[in-house]
Amino acid sequence: MRDFSADHSALALNTATLGHNVDGQGAGWSPEQVIDACADRGYGAIAFWRREIGSRAHKVGERTRAAGLEVCGLCRAPFLVGPLAPKPRSAVVDDFHASIDMAAELGAACLTICVGGVVAGSHSMRESLKLVAELVAEAAPRAAAGGLTLALEPLNPVYGGNRSCLVTTRDAVDMVEAIGHPAVTVAVDVYHVWWDLGLSEQLRRLGGHRIAGYHLCDWLADTTDVLLDRGMMGDGVADLKHIREAVEGAGYRGYCEVEIFSSNNWWKCDPNEVLDVCIERFKSVC
Amino acid sequence: MRDFSADHSALALNTATLGHNVDGQGAGWSPEQVIDACADRGYGAIAFWRREIGSRAHKVGERTRAAGLEVCGLCRAPFLVGPLAPKPRSAVVDDFHASIDMAAELGAACLTICVGGVVAGSHSMRESLKLVAELVAEAAPRAAAGGLTLALEPLNPVYGGNRSCLVTTRDAVDMVEAIGHPAVTVAVDVYHVWWDLGLSEQLRRLGGHRIAGYHLCDWLADTTDVLLDRGMMGDGVADLKHIREAVEGAGYRGYCEVEIFSSNNWWKCDPNEVLDVCIERFKSVC
Numbered sequence: 001m002r003d004f005s006a007d008h009s010a011l012a013l014n015t016a017t018l019g020h021n022v023d024g025q026g027a028g029w030s031p032e033q034v035i036d037a038c039a040d041r042g043y044g045a046i047a048f049w050r051r052e053i054g055s056r057a058h059k060v061g062e063r064t065r066a067a068g069l070e071v072c073g074l075c076r077a078p079f080l081v082g083p084l085a086p087k088p089r090s091a092v093v094d095d096f097h098a099s100i101d102m103a104a105e106l107g108a109a110c111l112t113i114c115v116g117g118v119v120a121g122s123h124s125m126r127e128s129l130k131l132v133a134e135l136v137a138e139a140a141p142r143a144a145a146g147g148l149t150l151a152l153e154p155l156n157p158v159y160g161g162n163r164s165c166l167v168t169t170r171d172a173v174d175m176v177e178a179i180g181h182p183a184v185t186v187a188v189d190v191y192h193v194w195w196d197l198g199l200s201e202q203l204r205r206l207g208g209h210r211i212a213g214y215h216l217c218d219w220l221a222d223t224t225d226v227l228l229d230r231g232m233m234g235d236g237v238a239d240l241k242h243i244r245e246a247v248e249g250a251g252y253r254g255y256c257e258v259e260i261f262s263s264n265n266w267w268k269c270d271p272n273e274v275l276d277v278c279i280e281r282f283k284s285v286c
Numbered sequence: 287m288r289d290f291s292a293d294h295s296a297l298a299l300n301t302a303t304l305g306h307n308v309d310g311q312g313a314g315w316s317p318e319q320v321i322d323a324c325a326d327r328g329y330g331a332i333a334f335w336r337r338e339i340g341s342r343a344h345k346v347g348e349r350t351r352a353a354g355l356e357v358c359g360l361c362r363a364p365f366l367v368g369p370l371a372p373k374p375r376s377a378v379v380d381d382f383h384a385s386i387d388m389a390a391e392l393g394a395a396c397l398t399i400c401v402g403g404v405v406a407g408s409h410s411m412r413e414s415l416k417l418v419a420e421l422v423a424e425a426a427p428r429a430a431a432g433g434l435t436l437a438l439e440p441l442n443p444v445y446g447g448n449r450s451c452l453v454t455t456r457d458a459v460d461m462v463e464a465i466g467h468p469a470v471t472v473a474v475d476v477y478h479v480w481w482d483l484g485l486s487e488q489l490r491r492l493g494g495h496r497i498a499g500y501h502l503c504d505w506l507a508d509t510t511d512v513l514l515d516r517g518m519m520g521d522g523v524a525d526l527k528h529i530r531e532a533v534e535g536a537g538y539r540g541y542c543e544v545e546i547f548s549s550n551n552w553w554k555c556d557p558n559e560v561l562d563v564c565i566e567r568f569k570s571v572c
Contacts, residue, residue: 083507117507118523125483157481158444161507161523167481195443195453197411221369221403221447226512237404237447
């Protein structure tokens with residue numbers, strides 16, 4: 001397992017950790033401010049959100065690389081199915097393609113996909129997952145042409161109804177296998193997989209080359225909100241060392257990307273402090 | 287698979303569905319009122335909560351059986367580990383034994399166990415589960431002597447931090463196998479397992495004789511609270527027929543017990559109406 005205690009060049013920031021410009025939340029820093037602050041501190045990469053980029057994808061990507069950082073990801077494709085997906089299906093496809101094109105322009109290594117919840121009336125995760133697989137398979141060549149991968153992110157089962165019918169690493173690996181396109185990968189996020197004692201086994205089946213990213217945060221024992229109350233690494237109950245062991249045991253050697261949604265805590269702090277704490281915790285507990 | 291469309295004698299009521307006398311919640315019906323209302327409607331069994339029973343366990347059990355119903359369960363043992371468990375550990379053991387004794391007096395078929403969350407500071411589900419297994423193994427002979435089983439209930443992973451470090455059917459089956467005592471079983475609850483596409487495989491490994499109960503409700507796509515916003519069967523996204531197929535495929539032929547925590551909806555309704563709707567939905571969508 002890699003030793004990060006004296007080297008945090010593998011650390012990446014997901015801008016959500018700073019409140020990512022959600023109305024009235026976070027610092028409201030521009031991408032340029034985030035890039036400079038991360039470069040100053042020796043972060044290795046940044047994952048952005050579409051809302052922050054607008055029509056400046058190429059420029060933001062170049063600016064990031066000029067500062068010595070990589071763009072490790074873009075969040076995210078639209079929900080592909082379920083109650084929160086755009087309607088009709090053609091709108092899903094259009095926005096999916098637009099998000100792939102933006103990621104390509106940005107030079108992002110991957111585009112994250114939260115697939116959306118169970119299709120209304122279907123009462124079936126399996127049927128919903130089939131639809132997801134069709135849409136992802138159709139889009140994979142576009143992603144490959146753009147030089148990125150589509151990172152399927154299994155979400156915590158608590159989101160099964162609305163945000164993701166893909167809720168286990170096992171199901172994500174199954175989908176990657178079924179699609180069988182090199183541009184289809186999996187993102188592993190502590191918040192979503194920390195409870196899964198079968199993680200290591202599933203990631204070995206997947207292989208490190210198909211792990212697009214490893215996302216860090218912690219699960220708070222007394223969490224008050226399953227969307228916006230994620231913990232800083234070390235403040236919760238997740239077994240961070242063992243989870244990274246599982247990810248690296250599969251062969252992953254990429255960035256470890258801090259992604260903390262925390263409307264009542266970290267989003268209220270000075271972003272400079274948040275960035276510093278992330279480094280400190282990365283070195284000591286991850 | 288059993289056909290319930292014209293026969294609901296396999297239907298059981300968990301009294302939580304009527305608000306189970308939580309302060310200011312539910313109808314406040316006495317156990318006797320619940321028994322009569324269930325008997326009138328042809329329910330097959332009732333699962334009670336300790337708070338409703340007090341020192342009248344034997345009497346309530348006899349009254350239930352005199353009305354032609356069985357006591358399919360008692361909720362529940364104390365949290366055995368984690369932040370919500372009684373302190374010190376001797377208090378856990380004492381209350382665990384007291385709950386087993388009450389279940390025996392009541393003539394309940396099983397005592398439900400929600401094992402409690404990850405042990406503070408351990409950062410390890412595995413270590414926490416080991417402690418649980420020790421406590422359950424120690425108590426198993428007492429349960430056997432009382433004529434009941436200890437029903438390990440894996441809870442939805444959203445509860446991993448505080449209410450249950452046992453979050454998958456797989457882990458529950460592993461624990462039952464490891465303990466290897468006939469009085470240790472598993473309870474399967476739609477709310478906790480609906481998302482698990484590996485359910486059927488795990489339950490076959492367990493075998494129907496070690497399934498202590500099957501709990502019905504539904505997962506609402508737009509759930510507002512992960513504790514008290516369970517849905518009535520048919521109102522959510524769970525694949526109820528397939529889940530029952532998995533349970534019965536393993537050999538289970540016992541009761542299907544409706545357990546709906548719903549502080550803003552069903553607990554505000556007339557309990558008579560709730561009991562009627564449960565029957566209707568049981569026949570039509572379960």
